[in-house]
Structure formats: C-alpha cells, structure tokens
Amino acid sequence: MAGTTSSSDQPIAGRTRTETESLIGFFVNTLALRLDLGENPSFEAVLQQAKGVTLEAHAHQDIPFEHLVEVLQPPRNLGHAPLFQVLFVLQNAPLPDLELPGLELTLLELEAVTAKFDVTLEFRETAAGFTGRLEYDTDLFERATMERLVGHLRTLLQGIVAAPDTPIHELPLLTEAERRQFLAWNDTAVEYPRDKTIIDLFEEQVEKTPDAVAVVFPSTGSGQGEDEEVGYGELNARANRLAHRLRALGVGPEVLVGLFVERSVEMVVGLLAILKAGGAYVPLDPEYPTERLAFMVEDAEMPVLLTQTKLEERLPRTKARVVCLDLDTEMKILSRSSPENIVSGVRPENLAYVIYTSGSTGKPKGVMIPHQGLYNHTRWMQDNFPLGNKDKVLQKTPISFDASVWEFYAPLVAGGQLVMAQPDWQKDIGSLIETIIQHQVTILQVMPSLLQAIISSSKIGAVESLERIFCGGEKLPFALVKQGLELSSIELINLYGPTETCIDATFWQCSPEHSVVPIGCPISNTKNYVLDVHLQPVPIGIPGELHIGGAGLARGYLNRPELTAEKFIPNPFSDDPNARLYKTGDLARYLPDGNIEFLGRMDNQVKLRGFRIELGEIEAALVQHPDVQEAVVVIREDEPGDRRLVACIVSDLIPT
Incomplete structure (x- = not known):
C-alpha cells in the first residue's frame, strides 16, 4: 500500500x-x-x-x-x-512566477x-x-x-x-557496487589438494607421531580402573585390521556401513576403519528409539553393521552382516588381519558418511556427505584455528549429530589428543567439567545452552586449561558471549551450518564490542547468498532465505530424489552447470560489514508494524546494561490492537 x-x-x-x-x-x-x-x-x-x-x-x-x-x-x-x-x-x-514591485523573490x-x-x-x-x-x-x-x-x-x-x-x-x-561487494564477500577460494581425503591426513600424522597418545577414554570416575590410552600407531593398526576385514566383507566406495556402538575407543576405530575401507559410515545412536533405528537400518540398506555385544540385542531386524567388535571370535579374526594401510581407491566425490536428521514428514532423512566436504572443513579448521600436539579435544557430542565429526578428526590430523567422555556424561555437567579439569582439555565444542550450564556451574572456577570454545546448533545470545569471554584467555567462536553443508558453513569470532552476534562469513570454498523468493539477492539489512553452496554441500538425501531436487537447486550465480545451492529455510540478512546475521526460521518470524523484528537484537541491547543479567523480549497484546514489545529481565537488583 x-x-x-x-x-x-x-x-x-x-x-x-x-x-x-x-x-x-x-x-x-x-x-x-x-x-x-x-x-x-x-x-x-x-x-x-x-x-x-x-x-x-x-x-x-x-x-x-x-x-x-x-x-x-x-x-x-x-x-x-x-x-x-x-x-x-x-x-x-x-x-x-510570483513578482512583487521592488522585491527580489527566491x-x-x-x-x-x-x-x-x-x-x-x-x-x-x-x-x-x-x-x-x-x-x-x-x-x-x-x-x-x-x-x-x-x-x-x-x-x-x-x-x-x-x-x-x-x-x-x-x-x-542492487547497485553495481553492491554486486561487486557481494562477490568479494563470497571470494573464499582456497586451493586444497583435490585427490586427498581425511584418511590421508590421519595417516600422514601417524607417520609423524606414531608413539604419541591419540585417544584417551577416561575411567568411570569411581576410582576403579585406569584411563584407556591408545597411541597413533596402535590406533592406525587397529583401524587397518578392521578395514581389511571390512574389505573382505565387500565394503568399498559408496558402500554404507552401520555403526551402532557406545562412545568408546571401538567407536573411533570403527569410524577410521570404515573410511579406510572406502565405505561411508551411518551412525546409529544407541539412545534412539527402536522405531527410528529400524527405519534408518531399512532405509540405508547397509550390507554391514558394526556393533558391540551388549548392544546386539537392541538391534532391529536387518539383513546386514553384523560384526560385534568385542566378540572373542571377531577379535581373533581381526588379530590375524593386516595392520598395514589399505589402498581403497576412494575418491573425494565418494561418500564419507550419511547422517539422519529429522524430516518434516516425521520420517528421518539421510544426508549424504562426500569426502571432499569433510576434507575441506578439516583443512579450513586447521588453517584458521590450528591445533597442535599439546591440544586436547573433548569428544562429547553424540555420533548421530554432525558436530561430532570434527570432534573426532580435528585432533587426529594435527597430532593432538581425542579425549572421549563416558557415554552418559554429556548429560552430566559435573562429570564433563571434571573431565575437562583432569585431562586438561583445551578445545571444547558445545551448544549455547550447554555452555550456559557449564559457566553457571560452581566448578567453573577450577577450569584453567580451556583455550577455545566453539558454539553451534543454537542461536548464541550476546549475554552468554559476555559471560564466556569473561573466562580468562578463552576464544569464543560462533559456528553455523546445517547438516547438509558438512558441519559448518560460516564462523564468527566473538568479541564484547558487538551486541549482535552474527553467524559470520563463509568458511573456505563456501558461498552464501541471502535471496528472496524469486532467488534474487536482497540488499544489505533486508531479510531473506540463506542459501549455501560450495565444497561442503551434501550430495542430497538418501533415497529421496524429489526432496533433493526441492532443497538442492541449480546455482544461478555460477558458471558451473553442476553447481548447486542448498535452501536452508533459515531467515538471515547481510550486515554492512559482510557478516551474516541469523534471524530464525522462515516460518517463525515476529512481525510488528509491518516489520520483521529480531527480538534477540533487542535482548542483546538490554543485557549490555550492567544491572541486567538476562533478558527475553516478547510481543504482547493486552488490549485488542495494542501490540507491544515487552521485555522481561533477570537482575540482582531488588525492587523497593
């Protein structure tokens, strides 16, 4: 109007x-x-x-x-x-023309x-x-x-x-200057070898530090037993033996292998072995309901499935060859298998893993990620946030979430240690913090809600080893950023990326000067576009749907060609006829400095006076006040037609 x-x-x-x-x-x-x-x-x-x-x-x-x-x-x-x-x-x-005698009019x-x-x-x-x-x-x-x-x-x-x-x-x-600016913001090209995979990086590290500790699996904390430690050479040999066994069972490029194990050293061995054999792993979380597991096993049609004896009875009916990694007969077979590296013939375009995510129809959908996306993410991470032999990464994310992927591989390609939390410790803040303290963990990845719980713990004062915290999976509030940065000498990085874009598509290094916490700019070899419903770029500051393209893009959804065609569309901004964009369904906007701000889901917008309003931006402004600890902003309509923004705050001040 x-x-x-x-x-x-x-x-x-x-x-x-x-x-x-x-x-x-x-x-x-x-x-x-x-x-x-x-x-x-x-x-x-x-x-x-x-x-x-x-x-x-x-x-x-x-x-x-x-x-x-x-x-x-x-x-x-x-x-x-x-x-x-x-x-x-x-x-x-x-x-x-107004004229007046003797006067000059302007x-x-x-x-x-x-x-x-x-x-x-x-x-x-x-x-x-x-x-x-x-x-x-x-x-x-x-x-x-x-x-x-x-x-x-x-x-x-x-x-x-x-x-x-x-x-x-x-x-x-858009003006020509804006078009050039958008191109510059998407200029993320970095030359990485096109013939390598994550396994190549791991095996190169094994050659450098075969005797260094690669994986640490803590004891239960009850005082019984000792931590299990595995060196790089031993880990590589165990993975190779299992990889040769998998090859004998027909595993190779494009073959899916189920992994139904609890968090353990066997989990790491299984992950490496499947990739070494050339196959792609399908994580099956023991915490999942039986119906969901049954659907995933049937949908993936995996010919081989790795598990543990204590979990075997929970397996749904399957035609797959089930291999119990801790079964005596299987362990004897593996002991006779070759410990040497295997030549699988896998290519970067072959699948590395298939992770199932919730679908709008109620049925999970398998996201197919090729090796090139995983390799690109790993190299980007190491280039921008390098790990070394003194770093220890806590692995506590369930294997069914793609955030777990880099937790596993980031330390193992850099000579660091992978410290694995006990299976149920991701739900126990006290045990997690004790693990961080006892094992001197330096790198931690958490969702903002978990970070809030850790920071609020009475034990946080004893945490001195942490150097870098990555946050993702949820919107990161500015109030939490302030709290996180108050921890001594800790870097806080905000990560964003749907499963369909191989873990992360953007990143932002947090600072206390920015009251709005953006999701940042693209990682290496990734392109982001904020588009309208007609796939036209929207100006700076205008909300649109975030579309993502580049090296990390998934191949699509397993056995869902129609959904793949709907969500993965041809890239209208690329000269490559095979280039595609993933429609995230997330509402975002460009900030004047080129960073992207996440505004929420497309179907969950707040509108007031004809404007889309990001309540988090107002909340961020409120918590900058020294007397405001937390803030939530909502729209209320106490009287018909009188819609107002109302802020609810948490403060130490006691009203008088």
Whole structure:
C-alpha cells in the first residue's frame, strides 16, 4: 500500500467544488492505494493497474481518509499511521512566477523537522526532469540504510526504462557496487589438494607421531580402573585390521556401513576403519528409539553393521552382516588381519558418511556427505584455528549429530589428543567439567545452552586449561558471549551450518564490542547468498532465505530424489552447470560489514508494524546494561490492537 497526495491544482487537492476554489485552507485528502503484485506482472502491467486504481480512487476522493479508517477498522497503533506507512507524493504542477514591485523573490525549500510517516518519497516535475526528496523517521532507519535505498530506487528506475516489460521481481535492485561487494564477500577460494581425503591426513600424522597418545577414554570416575590410552600407531593398526576385514566383507566406495556402538575407543576405530575401507559410515545412536533405528537400518540398506555385544540385542531386524567388535571370535579374526594401510581407491566425490536428521514428514532423512566436504572443513579448521600436539579435544557430542565429526578428526590430523567422555556424561555437567579439569582439555565444542550450564556451574572456577570454545546448533545470545569471554584467555567462536553443508558453513569470532552476534562469513570454498523468493539477492539489512553452496554441500538425501531436487537447486550465480545451492529455510540478512546475521526460521518470524523484528537484537541491547543479567523480549497484546514489545529481565537488583 502507498499513500498519495497531489498539488493544489489537482482534483485530489480536495477543491472539487467551485465554492472552495478561493478559500484559504488545507483541503488535501490522502488516498490509500492497493496494488496486486501477485503472479509477478511486468512493470507495464503494474503501471496500467496503478493508473486504474488511482482513477478509481479519484472518483471517491471526497471520502475523508479518517472516515475510511473508521469503516475498515484496521489494527491501530500509536506508533504509525493506519493502512500505510509509506507516502508517495508527485508534485507535477508548475510553480507560479510570483513578482512583487521592488522585491527580489527566491524560492526556499522548507526542511521538515518531524517525519509524518515512516518513509515519504516526494518527486517534483521540473523543466529539467524530476527531482526527488526522501524523508524518513530517524528512530526507525539509519542514514546509511536510506542512502542504499536511494541507490536501489535509481537502479530499479534504470531497469524499468531499459526493459519495461520485465516481470517486476526480475528487475535489478542492487547497485553495481553492491554486486561487486557481494562477490568479494563470497571470494573464499582456497586451493586444497583435490585427490586427498581425511584418511590421508590421519595417516600422514601417524607417520609423524606414531608413539604419541591419540585417544584417551577416561575411567568411570569411581576410582576403579585406569584411563584407556591408545597411541597413533596402535590406533592406525587397529583401524587397518578392521578395514581389511571390512574389505573382505565387500565394503568399498559408496558402500554404507552401520555403526551402532557406545562412545568408546571401538567407536573411533570403527569410524577410521570404515573410511579406510572406502565405505561411508551411518551412525546409529544407541539412545534412539527402536522405531527410528529400524527405519534408518531399512532405509540405508547397509550390507554391514558394526556393533558391540551388549548392544546386539537392541538391534532391529536387518539383513546386514553384523560384526560385534568385542566378540572373542571377531577379535581373533581381526588379530590375524593386516595392520598395514589399505589402498581403497576412494575418491573425494565418494561418500564419507550419511547422517539422519529429522524430516518434516516425521520420517528421518539421510544426508549424504562426500569426502571432499569433510576434507575441506578439516583443512579450513586447521588453517584458521590450528591445533597442535599439546591440544586436547573433548569428544562429547553424540555420533548421530554432525558436530561430532570434527570432534573426532580435528585432533587426529594435527597430532593432538581425542579425549572421549563416558557415554552418559554429556548429560552430566559435573562429570564433563571434571573431565575437562583432569585431562586438561583445551578445545571444547558445545551448544549455547550447554555452555550456559557449564559457566553457571560452581566448578567453573577450577577450569584453567580451556583455550577455545566453539558454539553451534543454537542461536548464541550476546549475554552468554559476555559471560564466556569473561573466562580468562578463552576464544569464543560462533559456528553455523546445517547438516547438509558438512558441519559448518560460516564462523564468527566473538568479541564484547558487538551486541549482535552474527553467524559470520563463509568458511573456505563456501558461498552464501541471502535471496528472496524469486532467488534474487536482497540488499544489505533486508531479510531473506540463506542459501549455501560450495565444497561442503551434501550430495542430497538418501533415497529421496524429489526432496533433493526441492532443497538442492541449480546455482544461478555460477558458471558451473553442476553447481548447486542448498535452501536452508533459515531467515538471515547481510550486515554492512559482510557478516551474516541469523534471524530464525522462515516460518517463525515476529512481525510488528509491518516489520520483521529480531527480538534477540533487542535482548542483546538490554543485557549490555550492567544491572541486567538476562533478558527475553516478547510481543504482547493486552488490549485488542495494542501490540507491544515487552521485555522481561533477570537482575540482582531488588525492587523497593
């Protein structure tokens, strides 16, 4: 909708009667115009529609705008005008030549002191063409935003003049400078070897440090037993023996192998062995309900499944060859198997793993990730957040989540230690913190909710070894960032990435100076696009759906070609005909510095006064106050039509 007014010589001036022509006063009425932009019409069609709508509105111009509001009864709010918030004015009447004896007259434009609407766009027709003026509410918009808006309007008008029959949603909007900027933000190309996999990196590390400790599996903490430690050479040999066994069972490139084991050294051996054999692992979490496990086993049609004897009875019925890693007969077979590295013939485009995620239909869907995505992520991580032989990474994420993938491999390709939490310790904050303290863990990956629980623990003061914390899986609140950075000498990194983009697609190194915590910029060889529903790039600050492309992209969904075609679409911005984009379904926007801010899911937006509002941004501003510990902002409507933002805070201050 838009509001229009006209100059005094137009019928809309409100002087439709002869008696009012000589009266002094303000008779201008405001018309609310509605245009139907559905079905993506051309600009010419929109122009004709606007002409018809305007003429029809002129026929009823004597109806006061206030009366129209009373009849329609739209939702009212004291913060803005009803029915519309943008006013368009065309001043197309010639200015009279006013002459007074003995005086020289100069026409002065009066600057508005207060904006009457959110945005007012006024054009004046002159002998030289049109001149424009933009008026806006400074409480709502920054000057830089409106300057970009003017640039978009200019680009749009140029596009209309060049091709008026173009569908409106295909008309250009971004300026050339913005297009170049977007290309620069997606310039993430890094040359990595195209013939290597994660196994190559691991085996290279084994050659460097065969005697160093690779995996530590802590004792139960009851004082009974000792920690289990496995060196790089031993771990490689055990994985090789199992890999040769898997090859004998027919495992090779593109063959799926189920992994149904508890967190243990056997889990690490199984992961490495499957990849060494050339296969792709399918994690089956023992914590999953039987029905979900049964669906995954049936859907994946895996010919081989690795498990442990204590879990065998929980296995759903399967045609797969079941291998119990801790069964005596199996252990004897493995002891006779070769400990030498295996040549599997696997290529970067072959599958590395298939992880099942929840589906909208209620049935899980298997996300197929090739080796090239895993290799790219590992190299990016090591380039940007390098690990060394003194680093210890805590592995506590369930294997069914893709965040577990880098926990396993990041330390093993860098000479570090993989410290594995006991199977049930991810639910026990005290045990996790004790593990961090006792084993001097330096690297930790957690969801924000778990980080909050760790920071709030009374034991946090004894944690001195942590150097870097990665957060992902949930939106990271600024209040939590402040708390995390208050821990001495700790880096805090915000990670974002759907399972379909191989663990992480963006990253942001947190700092206390930024009240908004973005998801950051793309990782190596990854491209991000914020697009509208017509796959057109949206300007800076405008919400759109985040699309992701590049080396980390999944092949698609296992046995779901229709869903794959729906979610993985051709990349319209690439010259490569095989390039694709993943439609994340996440709402995001570009910040002026090129970082991306996550706004929520597409189907979970907050709208107020016609604007999409990110409540987290307001919450972030509130918690900057020294007396505010936590804040939650919601929309309330205590009285019909009176929708308001309400903040609930947690503070140490006691009201008096």
